[in-house]
Amino acid sequence: MNIDIASYAVTMARYNQWMNRRLYAAMEALSDAQRKADMGLFFRSIHGTLNHLLVADRIWLSRFTRVPFLANTLDQELFAAFNELRRERDATDTQLIDWAKQLAPISLPERLPYTSLMGEQRDVEFTRAIIHCFNHQTHHRGQITAALSRLGVDFGVTDLIFMPDN
DSSP, X not given: OOOOHHHHHHHHHHHHHHHHHHHHHHHTTSOHHHHHSOOSBTTBSHHHHHHHHHHHHHHHHHHHHTOOOOOSOTTOOSOSSHXXXXXXXXXXXXXXXXXXXXXXXXXXXXXXXXXXXXXXXXEEEHHHHHXXXXXXXXXXXXXXXXXXXXXXXOOOOOOGGGSOOO
16 A cells, blocks of 8 residues: 555544544543543543543644644643543544545645744644654553553554554
8 A cells, every 4th residue: 555644644533533432432431530540641640631632633633724723731621521522532533534634745735834832933844743643642542541451441452454444
């Protein structure tokens, strides 16, 4: 299979949605207290990490599409309730897929200028930003799956190669 950045983005956006749906389904068995307990993750709890992932994905989607999304911090709690967080996660995953499907390598900008949450002016390669966005998701989901493993939660296979074809 030959892959370009547009194909990569579609594949990874689909993988992101598939994994998020699987993990949220597995987390239904946990109590709110278990999801919000400090597990020693970078964003402390499973809930904190889920919120961070949603904040970060919305920030990157905003940068890619130039549709504003205002975030205060990377650990901002967008939603305290699990069901709300899950609904908004799925909506954002759908937006990422829709965005990725309209990418065409020839029309991608070369650079992505943006302002970080710290107020720093940044200018990065557009393709590198896309790769970072999806790598970031995988990184933090790895932390969540480690925490779920410690809690004895079976979340199933996480390998991209096993993602069902649509």
